[in-house]
Amino acid sequence: MTKLITTLLAAFLYAGTAMAASTNVLLAQSEANVSDEASLQRGASLYFNYCAGCHSIKYMRYTRIASDLNLSEDQLMNNLVFTGAKPGDLVTAAMPESSADWFGAAPPDLSLTARSRGSDWIYSYLKAFYVDPSRPLGWNNTVFPAASMPNVLWDRQGIQTLATHGDEGGHGMRLEDQFELAVEGTRTAAQFTQDARDITNFLTYVGEPAALQREKYGIWVFFYLLLLTGLLYVLKHEYWRDVH
Numbered sequence: 001m002t003k004l005i006t007t008l009l010a011a012f013l014y015a016g017t018a019m020a021a022s023t024n025v026l027l028a029q030s031e032a033n034v035s036d037e038a039s040l041q042r043g044a045s046l047y048f049n050y051c052a053g054c055h056s057i058k059y060m061r062y063t064r065i066a067s068d069l070n071l072s073e074d075q076l077m078n079n080l081v082f083t084g085a086k087p088g089d090l091v092t093a094a095m096p097e098s099s100a101d102w103f104g105a106a107p108p109d110l111s112l113t114a115r116s117r118g119s120d121w122i123y124s125y126l127k128a129f130y131v132d133p134s135r136p137l138g139w140n141n142t143v144f145p146a147a148s149m150p151n152v153l154w155d156r157q158g159i160q161t162l163a164t165h166g167d168e169g170g171h172g173m174r175l176e177d178q179f180e181l182a183v184e185g186t187r188t189a190a191q192f193t194q195d196a197r198d199i200t201n202f203l204t205y206v207g208e209p210a211a212l213q214r215e216k217y218g219i220w221v222f223f224y225l226l227l228l229t230g231l232l233y234v235l236k237h238e239y240w241r242d243v244h
């Protein structure tokens with residue numbers, strides 16, 4: 001028995017170090033909050049403007065997103081549907097499958113990325129692009145080195161270069177210390193942080209849409225249980241009245 005426990009413990013500790021070794025960049029906190037509806041709406045709009053051309057979120061329908069995020073039919077058609085898709089369609093990418101040939105890797109479906117990679121990873125990734133002339137598309141990323149995605153948000157963020165101080169590649173450095181802004185974007189640093197957070201928030205919702213419902217229904221379940229407790233209490237009294 002002791003042997004089993006030690007083996008399990010060793011395996012656990014080993015897994016811990018292996019995981020720590022695989023990321024050498026400190027992720028920034030996304031502070032994504034799926035109950036912030038305004039943030040989800042902005043995130044959806046940004047997502048459909050900047051990401052949906054390449055990435056699908058194939059388990060979602062436009063109508064589901066609109067109703068979850070309290071968007072009207074007009075807002076849905078103007079902010080989310082650009083591809084000529086019908087509101088009831090699944091959210092596929094505008095790009096053909098063969099786009100892998102253009103980028104070197106196919107843009108993956110992002111339905112479950114918030115679950116597999118985590119919200120902080122997505123948030124940090126969106127803020128970690130920098131110019132690197134040695135890369136085919138001229139962009140590199142400290143969170144996902146040699147990623148074949150260009151910085152699609154560069155007009156908003158501006159153009160970052162790797163900071164010349166500190167160690168190369170920003171290993172172990174805080175995200176915000178790794179870069180210098182070479183060209184200003186249309187958004188201030190704080191506004192771009194909000195952009196990245198909103199998109200991350202939207203993808204976090206996409207990863208688990210039921211989380212929204214759970215929050216809405218939670219309070220009703222609570223009241224139901226409270227009511228039930230009261231009823232059962234009264235019932236118990238009824239049953240035991242003759243005994244006592």
Ligand code: HEC
Pocket residue numbers: 047050051052053054055103105106107108110113117122125126146147148149150152153199
């Ligand atoms: C021009 C096409 C294109 C656009 C637009 C685009 N991406 Fe990508 N994205 C890619 C490609 C290609 C990859 C695969 C990178 C690799 O594996 O090297 C990728 C990878 C990713 C990944 C990593 C997924 C994983 O688990 O490996 C995330 C997250 C991501 N993109 C998010 C976004 C977001 C958010 C947007 C919008 C702000 C966006 N992408 C816009 C092409 C694109």
